[in-house]
Amino acid sequence: MTVQIIKGHIVDAPAFGKLAITENGFLILENGRIEGVFAELPETYRNAPVTDYADKLILPSFADLHMHAPQYAMLGTGMDLPLLDWLNTYTFKTEAAFKDTAYAREVYRALAKEMIDNGTTRVCAFSSLHRESTMILMEEFEKAGMTGYVGKVNMDRNSGDVLTETTEESMRETTAWLDEASDQFEHIKPVLTPRFTPTCSNELMAFLGKLAEERNLPVQSHLSENTSEIAWVRELHPDCAQYWESYKKYGLFNERTVMAHCVHSDERERTAMRENGVWVAHCPDSNINLVSGVAPVRKMVNEGVRVTLGSDIAGGALLAMPQVVTSAIRASKMKRIQTDWTDDFLTVAEAFYLGTTAGAKFFGTNGGFAKGDTLHAIVVDDSAFPTSAQKLSVTERFERAIYLMTKRDIAAVYSDGRKVK
C-alpha cells in the first residue's frame, strides 16, 4: 500500500454553503485515494512521508463545466458586439481556423497549461467541428494533467459559411472520432456535443440521441441563453412547448447532460431539469458580457437543480475559475439588486462549492476531499497578499484567496492524485 500525506490548512467544500476547515491538518491518501482529513496525524501513518505545505491553504481544485476551447484564441475580443455579430465576426471564423492542426496544437497546448496553472483540473469542453483538432485538444488536456470530457461539435444547419458540415459528414466524423477517442486517453473522454438546437437538424439530433444511448455517452449543449434564441427554437420546433423539449425528445436531456446558461429558464423548465437530473453550467461572466441576462441560480439551487459553473470562454472573458467564482457572486448580487433586494446572493462558500464539488460530482465523484476519491486540489500561497491589520482566520484567508488569487499564488496543483503543477 502506498501512503501519501499532505499537510497544511485544509479547506473543503463538502456541501453547498458549508466549509470544513482543518488548520494544520493532514490529508491522507492510500493507493492514490483519499482516506480522510485529520487534525492530528493518526498513529498508523507516523512513518509515512509528509509533503508539508506549512502555512499554505489546501483547497479542492476547480471544475469548468462549460467552455469552448478554440475560443481561447479570441479571449477578450469583440465584447462590444451583440451575440449574432460576435458569432459571425469572430467566433465562427476563429473556430474555422482549427482546421489547421498545427494551429490547434499551439492554442490547445497554451490553453491546457493556463488551466492547470490556474487550478482547473476538471473540464467539460466544446472543441470545434474538426475531428483531428478535437483529438489534439484531448491529447493536450491529457498531457497537461487535466481530466474530464471533450466534444467534437455537431452543427449541420444555420451555421454560416465558414463553419458547417453536412448531416452525413457530421454523423460520419462523429462516429470515426468516437471510435478513435473513446479509449485513447486515460483521463479525457468524449462527450456528445450538439452545438445547440438551431444548428442541428432533426435527423442529426436523432442520430446523436441514439448514439448517446447505445454508447452510454454524456451530452453537452446550450439552453435558454437569450430570448431571441428561445423564440428561434420555438419556430424550429413548434411541437415543443419549451426549448428543453427539443433535446428531451431526442434523448439528449438526462442525468448525464450538461446544459450551459439556463438564464431564462422559468419554473416549468427548471422543474424539467430537476426531474431529468440535468446539470446546469452557470456562466455568469458570459451572460453579462453578451447581455443575455442573469440566471436565477439561487432559485435553481433552492429547488434542487444541480448547478455548476463554467467559464464559457470566450463569451466569458475569464478563464481562471477563482474569477468565475467571484463573477458568480457578483452576478448573484446583481440578481439581488434586480429583484429589489429579494433574492439572496451567493456567499463565497456557496459559490466556491458550485465551482468545485458541484462540478466534480458530474464526473461521478463525491467531490471535495471525500473519502475514496482521487485527489484534485490546489495549494494556495497567500503570502504575497497585502499585510492585514489583524491576524486572519483560515476562513478569512480562504475568502480573500478566492477574490485575490492569480496563477502566481497557486503553488501546487493535484489532479487525479498526480502533482501536475
Place this chain on the structure above:
Amino acid sequence: MTVQIIKGHIVDAPAFGKLAITENGFLILENGRIEGVFAELPETYRNAPVTDYADKLILPSFADLHMHAPQYAMLGTGMDLPLLDWLNTYTFKTEAAFKDTAYAREVYRALAKEMIDNGTTRVCAFSSLHRESTMILMEEFEKAGMTGYVGKVNMDRNSGDVLTETTEESMRETTAWLDEASDQFEHIKPVLTPRFTPTCSNELMAFLGKLAEERNLPVQSHLSENTSEIAWVRELHPDCAQYWESYKKYGLFNERTVMAHCVHSDERERTAMRENGVWVAHCPDSNINLVSGVAPVRKMVNEGVRVTLGSDIAGGALLAMPQVVTSAIRASKMKRIQTDWTDDFLTVAEAFYLGTTAGAKFFGTNGGFAKGDTLHAIVVDDSAFPTSAQKLSVTERFERAIYLMTKRDIAAVYSDGRKVK
C-alpha cells in the same frame, strides 16, 4: 530644449467613446510636455533619440478617482457582510491600525508599487484620520511616481469606538496636516475629506467648507451610495431636501469636488451635480460587492455630468484599473438588463475614456495625449496573450488588452513625464 520621442502603436482617448489610433506612431515631448502624436516623424526631430516600443501599444495611464488607501490591507475580505457589519468587523478596525506609522509605511509602500505596476498614475485617495500616516501615504505615493491628491479623513461622530476624533481634534489635526503637507511634495497634494455626512458634525462641515474656500482646496466625499444611508442623511439634515444639499450648504459641492458612488442619484440630484460642476467617481465593483445598486452612468454622461472611475478599494476588490474599466462595462450591461434592454451599455472605448482622460481632467489637464500635458502613459506588451486566428487590428488589440492585461503585461509606465516602471 529637451526632446523625447516614444514610438509604438499609439491609442489615445480624446473624448467619450472616441479612440485616436496611430499605428507605428511617434509621441513627441518637448521639455517634458506633449507636442503631439505623429504618423511620420517630422523632419525637425530626425536627430532626436527615439524610445522604440516596436509592436507594443502605448495608451494613456489610468486615474483612480476614489479609493481608501488603508483598506488595501483588507482587500477581498468580508465581502459576504452587509455594509454596516463590514464597516464594524473589518473597515474601522483596519483603519484604526494606521495609528502605527511603521505598519502604515509597509502597507502604503506596497500599495503605491502595486498601483504603478498596474498603470495607475493619478489618484484621489482617502487616507485614515491619522495625520502622520497620511503624510507617509503622500510620501510613498510621491516616491513611487504617483500624482494627485490624498486626504486625511475627518470623522467626529457616528464612527464607532475604535476610529473617531473629537471635533476639536479633527480641526486641529487637519490644520496642522495642511500646514505640513501643502508644499511638502511635488506631485501629491492635500484634498479635504469629510468621510461622509453621517460622520461629520455640522460644526466640522462648516469648518471644512471655510478651509476649502480660504485655501482653495479640492474636496472628496461620498454621495447616495445606498438607500439606508440616504434615509439617515435625511434624518440628520431635515432642512435638506436631498443628500447633496448637506454638502452644498457648507461650500463642499463645487467644481473641485469628487463625490463617490452616486448610485441612487435621481434627476434632481444629477442636475445639481451638473450645475455645480461636481465630479462623480463611479465605483462599479464596490457598488456590486456591497449590493448598493448600479449607478445610472449612461444617463449621467448623456446629461453632461462629469463621470470618472474609482476602484474604491476595499469595497471594491479590484485595485488594477483595467479591471475597474471592465467592471464598469459589466455593470453597465447589468443596468441594460435591469432596464429591460433599454439603457445602452458602455463600450470599451467609452469605459476606457472614463478611467483615463475623464479622470485626468479633474487634475486640471486635458487628458489623454493632449498637447501641452505632461506624459501619463502605459506601454502594453500583449505578446503573452493567446495567438489569434486572424491578425488583429490595433483597435482589436487595444480592446483585448483592456480585458486581459495584468501588471505582467504592462512593460512601462510614464507619470508626469517620468518613466516610473
